[in-house]
Amino acid sequence: MKGLATFAASAGLLWACSEGLTLSQRTNASPKVVGFPVVRKSVPNPLKRDQLRRRSGTVQATLDNEETLYFANATLGTPAQTVRLHIDTGSSDLWVNTATSDLCTAKGKACTAAGTYSANDSSTYSYIASDFNITYVDGSGASGDYVTDNFTLGSTTLKTLQFGIGYTSSSAEGILGIGYQLNEVQVQRAGKSAYLNLPAQLVSDGLISSNAYSLWLNDLDASTGSILFGGVDTDQFQGTLATLPIQSESGGQYGEFLLTLTGLSLGDTVIAKDQAQAVLMDSGSSLTYLPDAMAEAIYDQVSAQYDSQEGAAYIPCSMASNSTTVGFTFSSPTIQVSMDELVIEISSSSGKPLTFSDGERACLFGIAPAGSSTPVLGDTFIRSAYLVYDLANNEISIAQTNFNATSNNVVEITTGTAAVPSATVVQNPVTATAGATNEAMAGTVTLGAGGTATATSKAKSGAKITMPPMKLTALAVSLGMLYAAM
Template sequence: ILNEQNFYLANVTVGTPAQSLAVLIDTGSSDLWVMGNQNPYCEPSSTSSVSASATNAYSSAEATIDCSLYGTFDKSKSSTYKSNGTTFYIEYGDGSTAQGTWGTDEFTIAGITIHNQSLAVANKTDASISILGIGYVGLESTEQSTTTEDYTYPNLPVKLVEQGIINKNAYSLYLNTPDSSSGIILFGGVDHDKYTGSLETVQVVNQYLYEGVLQPITLAVTLSAITVNSTVVSNLPAVALLDSGTTAIYAPVTVFMAINQALGGTYNSEYGVYTSECVKEDDTTQATFDFTGAKINVSLYDLQVPISELTTGTSSSRKGTCVIEIFASSDSSYILGDAFLRSAYVVYDLDDYQISLAQSNPNSTSENIEVIKSSVPSATSASDYSATWTTTSGS
């Protein structure tokens, strides 16, 4: 998977003959949708198939996405595409939306073709890239719909199991360092050379139990404590979503302030973030995230991005002032996005409602892959495995 700085993508093909496009890898959602070639938000020059009427339905100010960058899908050119006629709609945490129609088609990733994969063709979206959600089926937009009868369908990880490609609905995520050009997602296996120390297993928590949801539907775990070097900045158990589809770390306001200040940050009221002098890679300042005994260290160096990336959207060298990529969330929960995940090797075991964590082994060039057949190989329970967040302990 390729590091696009704000997200990670996989190059895939859809349909017959195959049409190439890129998808964002998202553990925080569960639907696969591809951008349709009729998307009115596409710049007129970025896809030759956008009709004049579709383009003119939106002002030129809204048609601002260069859809040629990550590709679009023309369902009319695929002989294997089948629409089921049902409506697709999803809204993400950043406010972006996608809507269109559900169907099935051939879907190929890393040379493996999944037959009759359910996917939506988004004929209207203000997102810049198609999305491959690989979370629980209970989080699928079809299950969360308020306008149609709820149902789930086999999303990509489930189809990989059904077609005998992997043994279990489990995958490992290795994003590598912020400066590396790529990372790895390994469906159905663990690469022991991509982490240091040992894999420690924690429970996936059911943050919606109080709403009557019987099993977890998000890939969230218990965050027991956060320290910066030796200073405790939070020890109240809370829900933390391990979300590859989010760029930064989001924490409740009080913790957002405490952790940034402990990291040496100064509040910038203009942008609502904390900044500090850009540090070098050998700087020893780090935040430690404790998940019921499984601990992951994240260096200040890995948490910083040059302030120009925030103000102008362009990358630059790490000189002068940097933004600390820990932002304020809107509630009491945490989202641990790529800024955290790059420091961890994460094995998501959806079947057993468990996640195994270890410190990432940066820039590993060797591999030692083991298939996940039942439990995660070489993983042991975290020391406080049973001390999980509940609706009473953390809220």
């Protein structure tokens, strides 16, 4: 069973320290890779946080009103101004708050922990345009200027890196988006050409050979995790990396990390087979969101109770010690996710455990229904997988993670096809079809006296979900949900 964890993580050949980020520039005799540590904070409300990520347009980014997840410490400008940035594979822009933004001034010290950026205080700042703007379905967002300035990670500085300044914002944390350039706000909103975001700039400056990076979140209870640009750490996964094509979007373009989920199992029980379901690999999503029928089938097997009002499922906490795993199949490779990665402790605002009506302790389950949204494999899945995002070749290589690896063997990702070391291309991979139409689920789990949850039907209903299924409202807030994820 996993509780709240706050940890510092190391990346590649680098080890984390409490003082902040370290980034290593490799010598000519070493693999050309760039790694940096990430620090994970607690998220008291993962479902609400995920709901805020669902934006109303084609630009995907993270705007958290809660505490952020994984972040890195960096500096911007001359002299250096320290900022803390939420690392997000699901977005493509780096943006930061300014101390004079509505959020930072209205809430006093809301932006103090993450830091802010002042263009007027930097001698290397250069203005580009006032067309940085992201809007979310709940009305939140960020807007301001696109600028360039020096960006430093550890001892390595990228000159004139483009980023956004949020003069109006709903997030106290800045964002370090490392997705496809096609997904940049400048492209999607302003209709302009793409610019060099961080991964592309690392290639352009010769710090890495290819626009690719590996992600290892490690066990939820672990003290280490890593993001490695331009390289793979073969000690952090088991077996062989299996390379799968990223699914293109309309017009054959690539904007998001979509893979094809072909099967789902729970132990020896087949939940779904012969599927062609596009799923988004999103490290910025706390939970995993599956097509409703798949989620409901798993709930039936593990005695989870679903509350449609909260978009959350509750499960007996004792299931954390169950040896059954959930298997996610992608044409050929299957990633097994253990129950203790899916069972999340929660408690009432008074600190008392949440229980079902029969007195058994209740936990939050790390799988939720996707409803009408694109299914997402978030942190409750990704922690069990080692992922290599190869943006240059539009591929993702995947393997079962090696939790708590104690050694490192970093190998450079080179240029050209088959550039990812220790990877085998999956033959005849299934191509995703249009997302399945989900029949909405219904059911309630309500609090009784003393923090007791009374569960009712999990049956499907003809009624349509009218809110994003990951929304967690006043009930979960009052329960004091605590959860750490990227």
